[in-house]
Amino acid sequence: MHRCAPFALRQLPRAFAQVLGLCALFAIQGAQDGLAQEQGPPSEVMGVPIPAGQIDRAIGELDNLAAEIMRRSGVPGMAVAVVRDGITVYAKGFGVRKAGTSEAVDADTVFQIASLSKSITGTIVARQVQAGVIDWDTPVVKHLPWFRLKDPWVTSHVTVGDLLSHRSGLPDHGGDALEDIGFDRRQVLERLRFLPLAPFRISYAYTNFGLTAGAEAVAVAARKDWATLSDEALFKPLGMASTSMRFSDFEKRANRAVGHVRVGDRFEPKYQRKPDAQAPAGGVSSSVNDLARWLAMLTEGGVWNGAQFIETKALLPAMSPQAFSAPPATFTARSGFYGYGFNVSVTPAGRTSFSHSGAFAMGAGTNFLILPSARVGIVVLTNAQPTGAAEALVAQFIDLVQFGKIERDWYPAYNRLVAPTNAPFGSLVGKLRPKNPAPAASLAQYAGRYASNYGGEAQVVRLGDRLALRLGPRQTEYPLTHWDGDTFTFTPSGENAPNGSISLVTFDGKGKSGFRDLTIEYLNGQGLGTFRRK
Numbered sequence: 001m002h003r004c005a006p007f008a009l010r011q012l013p014r015a016f017a018q019v020l021g022l023c024a025l026f027a028i029q030g031a032q033d034g035l036a037q038e039q040g041p042p043s044e045v046m047g048v049p050i051p052a053g054q055i056d057r058a059i060g061e062l063d064n065l066a067a068e069i070m071r072r073s074g075v076p077g078m079a080v081a082v083v084r085d086g087i088t089v090y091a092k093g094f095g096v097r098k099a100g101t102s103e104a105v106d107a108d109t110v111f112q113i114a115s116l117s118k119s120i121t122g123t124i125v126a127r128q129v130q131a132g133v134i135d136w137d138t139p140v141v142k143h144l145p146w147f148r149l150k151d152p153w154v155t156s157h158v159t160v161g162d163l164l165s166h167r168s169g170l171p172d173h174g175g176d177a178l179e180d181i182g183f184d185r186r187q188v189l190e191r192l193r194f195l196p197l198a199p200f201r202i203s204y205a206y207t208n209f210g211l212t213a214g215a216e217a218v219a220v221a222a223r224k225d226w227a228t229l230s231d232e233a234l235f236k237p238l239g240m241a242s243t244s245m246r247f248s249d250f251e252k253r254a255n256r257a258v259g260h261v262r263v264g265d266r267f268e269p270k271y272q273r274k275p276d277a278q279a280p281a282g283g284v285s286s287s288v289n290d291l292a293r294w295l296a297m298l299t300e301g302g303v304w305n306g307a308q309f310i311e312t313k314a315l316l317p318a319m320s321p322q323a324f325s326a327p328p329a330t331f332t333a334r335s336g337f338y339g340y341g342f343n344v345s346v347t348p349a350g351r352t353s354f355s356h357s358g359a360f361a362m363g364a365g366t367n368f369l370i371l372p373s374a375r376v377g378i379v380v381l382t383n384a385q386p387t388g389a390a391e392a393l394v395a396q397f398i399d400l401v402q403f404g405k406i407e408r409d410w411y412p413a414y415n416r417l418v419a420p421t422n423a424p425f426g427s428l429v430g431k432l433r434p435k436n437p438a439p440a441a442s443l444a445q446y447a448g449r450y451a452s453n454y455g456g457e458a459q460v461v462r463l464g465d466r467l468a469l470r471l472g473p474r475q476t477e478y479p480l481t482h483w484d485g486d487t488f489t490f491t492p493s494g495e496n497a498p499n500g501s502i503s504l505v506t507f508d509g510k511g512k513s514g515f516r517d518l519t520i521e522y523l524n525g526q527g528l529g530t531f532r533r534k
Contacts, residue, residue, distance in 0.1 A: 044375055047350030048402055055376060058400035059090050065396050066094050072411055073389035075365070075382045077105040077257050077268050078079060080290035080393065083377045086300045088292040097383065098269055107289045110242050110250060111257045111381040112273060114358025116243075116366045116457025117284035118211060120234070122318040122341020123294065123310070124166060125218050127233040130314035134221045136161035136340060140213060143220040147213060148193035154200050155193075163214030164340040166206050169197035173496075175209040176278075176453070177523050183471035185277045189213050194454045195526055204323045204338065208281035211341070211529035215280030226280055238297065240305060241289040247274045250285035257383035259363020262422070267384050271362040273495060282358065288379055291368070295377035298354070299370050318342055319354055347371070349402040355394070359386035359421055359470040361498045367391045369398060376401055385498075386421050388414025424500035426521060428489060438485035443467055445514040446486075446507055450531035455523050458531045469505060471520075480505060486515070492522045 059082055063389055075096035081088060093105030113120075127410035128134045137159050140147055141500075152522060154169060162168045173193045175188045188209050200207060220227040227245040235243045242253065244525045260267035275283040277501070297303065298319075318340040325343065333464070337344040338348025342354050355369035363383060367390035370377035378397050380390040392411040399406045423429075440446075443462045450458045459470040467480040469490055478490040486507040491497075501522075509516025516533050523529035 023464055024104045029254060044373070045350070048524050050374055050402065051404070054404050055084060055374065055401050057404070058397055061400055062090055062397065064090070064173060065393055069389050069393045069396075070094055071320075071389045073415075074265075074267060075263075075384040075387060075389050076260055077109070078381045078389070078393075079105055079109055079111065079257075079288040081107065081292040081295075081379050082397070083292050083296040083299055084178045085375050086303070088289070088296065091289050091292060093288075098254065099260060105257060106255070108287045109240065109255050109257050110253045110287050111365045111383060112250060112259065112275070112286050112360060113284050113286055113291075113366045113381060114275075114282050114360045114364045115208075116356050116358035116368060116379075117280065117282050118164075119354075119356045119368070120230075120284050120294070120341075121211065121215050121280040122339065123298070123315070124230055124233045125160065125164065125215065125340065126310050126315045126318045128218050128222055129317075130311050134160060134218050136164075136317055138217070138221070140217045143191075143217040144213065144339075147189065147217075150193055150195060150197050150370045151200070153339075154197060157200070160217055161317070161322065162201065163207075163210045164318075165319055165338050166204050166325070167201050167211065167323040168206060168207070168210050169200045170207045170210045171195055171198070171526055172205040173205065174205075174207050174526065177494075177496050177525065178472075179209075179277045180492065180496050181523075182474045182476055183456070184473075185212065185216070185279075185485075187473065188277060189216065191454050193271065194528055195466060204325045207211045208278045212268040212278045213282045214220070220228075230284075230420055234294070235290075237309070238290075238293045240286065240293055243284065243286040243290045245277075245279045245283050247276050247283065247285075250373065254394075255287070256285070257381070259360060260384040261361070261363055262385060262497070269363070270499075272297070273360045273362040273364065275360075277493075282360070288381060291379045291381075292377075294378060295368060295370060299375050299377045301372070302451070319344065338369040347398065347402060348407075351399075351402065357386075357391060360495060361385050362424055362495055365390045365418075369394050371398065371401065386420045388412075388416075391418075422498050424502065425492065425497050426502035426504065428483070428502045429500060430502055434484045437483065439483050440488075441486065441510065442516075445510065446518075448514055449534040450518050451534050452523075452528065452531040454528040455520070455531060457534075458518065458520070460518065469520075486510070497522070 016086050076099045078091045082090040090181050091107035097103040174187040178188045219229050222229050230245045258269045262269050302315045319342050321337030321344050323338040325338040328335050345353050347353050351371050351373050358366035363385050365382045365386040368379040382390050395410040396406050447460050447462045461468050469478045480488040480490050483489050488505045489502050492501050492503045503522035507515040508517045519530045
């Protein structure tokens with residue numbers, strides 16, 4: 001999220017999904033920076049050369065920078081790794097894996113990395129493109145004949161690349177709330193056909209389940225499940241022994257970081273995010289030691305251990321602009337782009353960068369960025385809901401690499417940017433119940449079974465003198481509280497419902513046999529939250 005994103009994430013503000021996901025490149029300069037630039041093509045000339053020793057000094061500042069960011073943000077634990085010239089040159093942990101314990105974070109501590117998973121997925125798909133299993137332009141329905149979007153023409157034409165670059169027309173974070181109420185991957189993907197579509201291939205909207213659908217098509221083409229394909233195509237060949245797409249693997253790790261959310265003025269381990277339903281978009285768990293291996297391969301143009309691990313023709317499209325993700329708001333602003341799982345940007349120094357952030361409102365904040373022209377990459381993982389800490393530390397380090405000094409105070413800038421990610425959901429948040437609410441009808445008139453193509457079945461049951469709402473495949477029960485007249489509220493739970501969230505439930509169409517419709521605000525983001533009595 002996430003909401004890079006979200007982030008399995010709740011609906012991230014567009015600025016967060018675009019700006020925090022800065023992203024990855026691929027063309028590597030053969031000469032050391034600042035040397036023989038005039039011999040290369042104009043597009044590879046950097047505006048600011050990096051003097052000898054400047055990168056070493058930047059690395060030397062990381063201990064102090066990390067400690068200061070942790071102090072300011074209050075995050076319980078953090079891990080940081082830097083790669084340079086294809087080698088891990090820095091890998092350390094800070095703080096604790098769980099607040100209130102002495103279990104220290106180290107470079108092998110496994111974190112949930114949230115939407116940073118999307119760049120991992122883009123890399124895995126690139127390997128399948130290289131193997132001839134799939135192509136970026138392969139229609140998804142070729143391998144998922146059951147997959148449908150609202151427009152039949154778009155259904156037949158949408159490709160793996162369209163879904164990995166968020167240009168299918170699906171709405172921002174479409175389908176995420178269905179995961180929160182218990183729908184599995186296939187069930188959510190089947191319901192994407194009910195979502196409204198923006199213009200195909202000229203619209204950008206960040207979608208976890210859109211990207212997941214593209215990855216599923218690749219897995220079917222490879223005749224493997226997605227988690228197994230990930231192991232065989234990337235994690236095992238690179239020696240990423242602590243990395244997985246399965247939540248069950250993360251749960252078994254002895255050295256794992258626990259997610260935290262802010263409660264008052266401190267972080268507490270209150271929730272556990274289980275992102276298997278959208279694993280290609282947000283389900284990877286890994287350590288900075290493992291991720292450094294992946295970053296090293298990327299910064300070296302797909303080379304690992306002296307051999308070409310991914311060919312340029314397969315990897316370069318993933319790390320090239322495929323969608324216009326951040327149109328400039330002013331004449332002086334730089335634009336942002338999205339590749340296939342990677343954000344693509346240009347730094348103030350004129351260097352192409354690739355990066356992505358990850359955010360779980362339930363307790364994860366992550367970021368990586370690589371500068372291929374400098375053959376440098378950094379990854380930062382934290383075990384707390386997004387605060388901007390990971391992004392700020394990355395920005396400070398990249399400033400030191402490029403300019404030899406930190407250009408601005410990045411933490412408050414990113415902290416403000418991610419704040420909406422942690423905001424409670426609901427139109428009634430912060431509002432007081434009416435002093436003299438209109439009375440409700442008899443409870444029996446609300447009780448009954450309701451259904452929606454998008455949301456499945458909803459039951460309203462009478463439990464003595466109160467009502468409860470049951471939602472999703474497991475019919476999870478939520479107590480209903482009367483608000484006013486025929487409106488009630490409940491407290492949703494999940495990645496898209498941070499602390500303090502409130503969902504309105506409105507009953508309409510009163511008749512002799514009870515109410516005809518109920519509308520659940522939490523599921524009504526695209527106008528699909530109305531359920532009709534069965």
